[in-house]
Structure formats: structure tokens, C-alpha cells
Amino acid sequence: MRHSTGYIFLFAGAICIICAIVVCSSEVSLSELHKNNARLDKQKNILYAAGLARSSENLSSEDVQLRFGRVKAIAIHVEDGELAPEIDPDFYDARKAAVDPKAGRSAPPNASAIKRMARHAIIYHILEDSGEVGMIVLPIEGYGLWGTLYGFLALDADAKTVRGLTYYQHKETPGLGGEVDNPDWKALWPDRVAFDESGEVAIEVIKGQAGLPVGDPHRIDGLSGATITSRGVTNMLHFWLGEDGFGPYLKNFTQVNNDSIK
Numbered sequence: 001m002r003h004s005t006g007y008i009f010l011f012a013g014a015i016c017i018i019c020a021i022v023v024c025s026s027e028v029s030l031s032e033l034h035k036n037n038a039r040l041d042k043q044k045n046i047l048y049a050a051g052l053a054r055s056s057e058n059l060s061s062e063d064v065q066l067r068f069g070r071v072k073a074i075a076i077h078v079e080d081g082e083l084a085p086e087i088d089p090d091f092y093d094a095r096k097a098a099v100d101p102k103a104g105r106s107a108p109p110n111a112s113a114i115k116r117m118a119r120h121a122i123i124y125h126i127l128e129d130s131g132e133v134g135m136i137v138l139p140i141e142g143y144g145l146w147g148t149l150y151g152f153l154a155l156d157a158d159a160k161t162v163r164g165l166t167y168y169q170h171k172e173t174p175g176l177g178g179e180v181d182n183p184d185w186k187a188l189w190p191d192r193v194a195f196d197e198s199g200e201v202a203i204e205v206i207k208g209q210a211g212l213p214v215g216d217p218h219r220i221d222g223l224s225g226a227t228i229t230s231r232g233v234t235n236m237l238h239f240w241l242g243e244d245g246f247g248p249y250l251k252n253f254t255q256v257n258n259d260s261i262k
């Protein structure tokens with residue numbers, strides 16, 4: 001059977017339109033699912049950092065919601081660490097804000113290759129049964145060897161003792177820098193102390209092996225064969241715990257906590 005050229009073009013055009021409609025409608029219908037999955041993944045990672053869940057656990061979305069009931073998301077101004085009630089933590093996207101001319105700004109010079117940063121950040125308080133803050137979870141990011149690592153650092157309510165560290169996105173090599181995901185390495189973090197006596201950021205991933213937290217509180221074993229990623233982890237912690245990152249917020253938090261104890 002032979003068809004005219006017009007018929008062939010018409011037929012191809014109709015197929016293109018049908019395919020475009022199918023692709024667009026599945027994109028629209030799946031975008032909500034995609035957003036929900038991204039939110040769930042973020043919540044899981046906050047729980048992992050805080051030690052409220054283990055990555056080996058098979059958590060349903062209900063399990064995550066139940067455990068996340070103890071987590072309070074709080075928007076802050078990064079520059080002075082003050083609360084930012086004008087920002088809704090549920091809808092704020094710090095990565096988008098960082099590249100927005102108004103919501104973001106150039107980052108001060110730093111060893112983590114962070115070029116832009118958002119003016120606001122969402123941090124998380126993990127609440128005790130009494131309603132008091134038991135932990136603070138901070139979002140962190142910075143360059144490793146192949147790209148930016150994104151994660152969360154959990155600190156005790158003393159705002160200096162580490163309770164956990166986790167990365168949820170990176171491009172480091174599996175078996176080398178990718179060992180940032182190794183549960184054995186992550187288990188080395190709890191009880192390390194992020195700041196020294198004078199309040200300077202002192203936490204450091206060293207080349208080689210560190211001692212136990214009680215005798216060697218500021219140092220963590222390096223990732224073998226991955227000195228560059230290890231250095232990247234140190235750099236990003238120094239940036240985000242320092243004056244250009246969450247330093248002002250942590251100072252405010254400690255001040256308010258101390259005042260409430262007096």
C-alpha cells in the first residue's frame with residue numbers, strides 16, 4: 001500500500017503530538033510524587049544524621065513521618081543567625097535561593113569552593129519528650145574531589161558535640177571518597193567535639209587514624225586513598241560552623257539556652 005507524502009507528514013505529526021501529550025501529562029502527574037519522594041528522602045537523611053534511624057532500616061513513609069514528629073524545621077538568616085519567621089521552611093529551597101540574585105549572595109572566599117549561598121537556611125531542632133531541644137541538625141555542603149557533597153551535621157544541644165554526620169548526595173568514587181557513606185566511618189563521628197576551648201572550629205578529618213573521642217575529641221580517621229575528599233569534609237565543616245556559616249546562629253542558640261538555665 002502506498003501513501004501520499006502529505007499523508008506521511010500528517011501521520012508523523014499526529015504521532016508527535018500524541019507522544020508530546022503523553023510525556024507532558026506524565027511529567028505533570030509525576031511531579032507531585034517526585035516532590036514527595038524528595039521530601040521523604042530529605043527527612044530520612046535528617047533522621048540518619050540525628051541517629052533517629054539507620055540507613056540499613058527499611059523505613060516506610062509512615063515510619064519516617066512518625067519519627068519526624070520530633071523534628072522542628074526553623075528558618076534563619078544565615079548572616080546574623082536570627083530567626084526568619086517570614087520564610088516557610090516547608091517551601092524554602094536553599095539551592096534555588098543561592099542562585100537567585102535577591103535570595104542569594106556571593107559566598108565569602110572559602111576552601112570549600114562554595115560560590116553562592118542562600119541568605120536564609122532551614123535548620124532542624126530535634127525535640128526531647130520534654131519539648132526541649134536535644135539536637136540541632138544543620139545542612140552542609142562543599143566540594144570534594146569530583147563535585148559538591150550535600151549532607152547534614154547533627155550537634156548536641158550544647159551546640160558543639162557532634163551527634164552524627166551524613167551525606168545524601170555526592171559524586172565521590174565508590175570505595176574511595178564514596179566511603180563517606182560507610183556506616184563504620186560515620187560511626188566515628190558521634191561524641192567528637194567541633195570547637196576547641198577558645199571557641200574556634202577544630203574538627204578535622206586527618207590523614208591516618210585518630211584516637212577515641214574521649215582522648216582525641218577533634219580528629220576523625222581519614223578516608224584511605226581519599227585525602228582530597230577527607231580534606232573537603234574538613235573544609236565544609238570549618239565553613240558551615242564558622243562565622244560565615246552557622247557560627248552566629250549557634251552563638252545565639254547557646255546564649256538563649258544559657259539564659260534560660262540561669
Ligand SMILES: Cc1cc2nc3c(=O)[nH]c(=O)nc-3n(C[C@H](O)[C@H](O)[C@H](O)COP(=O)(O)O)c2cc1C
Binds near residue numbers: 172174177223224227
Ligand atoms: C579513578 C580514581 C578515583 C579517585 N577518587 C577519589 C575520590 O573520590 N576522593 C579522593 O579523595 N581521592 C580520589 N582519588 C585519589 C586522588 O586522586 C588522590 O590520589 C588521593 O586523594 C590522595 O589520597 P592519599 O594521599 O590518601 O592516597 C581517585 C583516584 C583515581 C585514580
